[in-house]
Amino acid sequence: MEKHENAKYALTSGRKIGARLYALPEHITEVDQKMVMTVFACLMARDFMPNVHVDDDKENVEITSLSKITC
Numbered sequence: 001m002e003k004h005e006n007a008k009y010a011l012t013s014g015r016k017i018g019a020r021l022y023a024l025p026e027h028i029t030e031v032d033q034k035m036v037m038t039v040f041a042c043l044m045a046r047d048f049m050p051n052v053h054v055d056d057d058k059e060n061v062e063i064t065s066l067s068k069i070t071c
Contacts, residue, residue, distance in 0.1 A: 003029045014039065019046035 007028035014021045019042045027035035 011039070014043055014046075017046060018049070019043050 004025050007025035010028065011021050011023060011025060021039055021042050023032075023035040023039045026032075028039070
C-alpha cells in the first residue's frame with residue numbers, strides 16, 4: 001500500500017510541475033518498463049519546455065506564448 005501511495009505522490013508531483021504524465025500508479029508499482037520510461041521521458045520533455053512558469057502559491061502553470069517573447 002505504501003508503494004502505491006508513493007507512486008501516486010510522484011505522479012502528482014510531476015503533473016504539478018507541468019509534465020504530461022499518462023502513467024497510473026499501478027504502472028509504477030508493478031514496474032511496467034515502458035510506462036516507467038514514459039514517465040521519465042515526459043519529465044525530461046518538461047525540462048526542455050521553454051517559457052513555462054510554475055507558480056507555487058497558486059498551484060497553476062502559466063505558459064508564455066512565443067508572440068509575447070522579445071529578444
